[in-house]
Amino acid sequence: VPTDIIRFCTELVEEAQQSTQHKIIFSCCSKQMPIQTLNAAVDITLLRRILVNLLSNSIKYSPDGGRIYIDLDCQPDAFIFQIKDQGIGIPLSEQHCLFDSFYRASNVEKISGTGLGLAIVKQCVDIYRGNISLDSEIEVGTTFTVSIPVY
Numbered sequence: 001v002p003t004d005i006i007r008f009c010t011e012l013v014e015e016a017q018q019s020t021q022h023k024i025i026f027s028c029c030s031k032q033m034p035i036q037t038l039n040a041a042v043d044i045t046l047l048r049r050i051l052v053n054l055l056s057n058s059i060k061y062s063p064d065g066g067r068i069y070i071d072l073d074c075q076p077d078a079f080i081f082q083i084k085d086q087g088i089g090i091p092l093s094e095q096h097c098l099f100d101s102f103y104r105a106s107n108v109e110k111i112s113g114t115g116l117g118l119a120i121v122k123q124c125v126d127i128y129r130g131n132i133s134l135d136s137e138i139e140v141g142t143t144f145t146v147s148i149p150v151y
């Protein structure tokens, strides 16, 4: 029996909310795709790795009490989700390096990390033949968008 993807995401967000002062705002629009199609198309283990890594980055790189928006959107041919924060942002000139293993941007020196989270996320997205992109501005915030095709 495939796991219910939407319920899984809701529970993951609720769990994360318990452990942080950030305000995690979750929204989901799933009207356009039968839930069975979505559940069959998306592997929960990979999805968990993607979400946990992106969410932990948003928490780590934004101030306590900051808002983090998670949006799920089930389109007819793709499952698209966005994680948006109001954090420190990523310098434009470094954004193309972020998915390389061990790469950490120059503005996170005081915050600990190994630089592997996004490399893992990228590998998971590649397994789905999906796409990941980001939009980020220093001291304004960062949005990561992941799109997973559903056949």
Ligand code: ATP
Residues within 6 Å of the ligand: 053, 057, 058, 061, 085, 087, 088, 089, 090, 098, 103, 104, 105, 106, 108, 112, 113, 114, 115, 116, 117, 118, 119, 142
């Ligand atoms: P870890 O391996 O523990 O996750 P990390 O968070 O440093 O360490 P990645 O998750 O791979 O490594 O992220 C790589 C770099 O991308 C980060 O070091 C940081 O510079 C930048 N980054 C990622 N997400 C964000 C974000 N939401 N806001 C600001 N910078 C970010």
Ligand code: MG
Residues within 6 Å of the ligand: 053, 056, 057, 113, 116, 117, 118
């Ligand atoms: Mg990380």
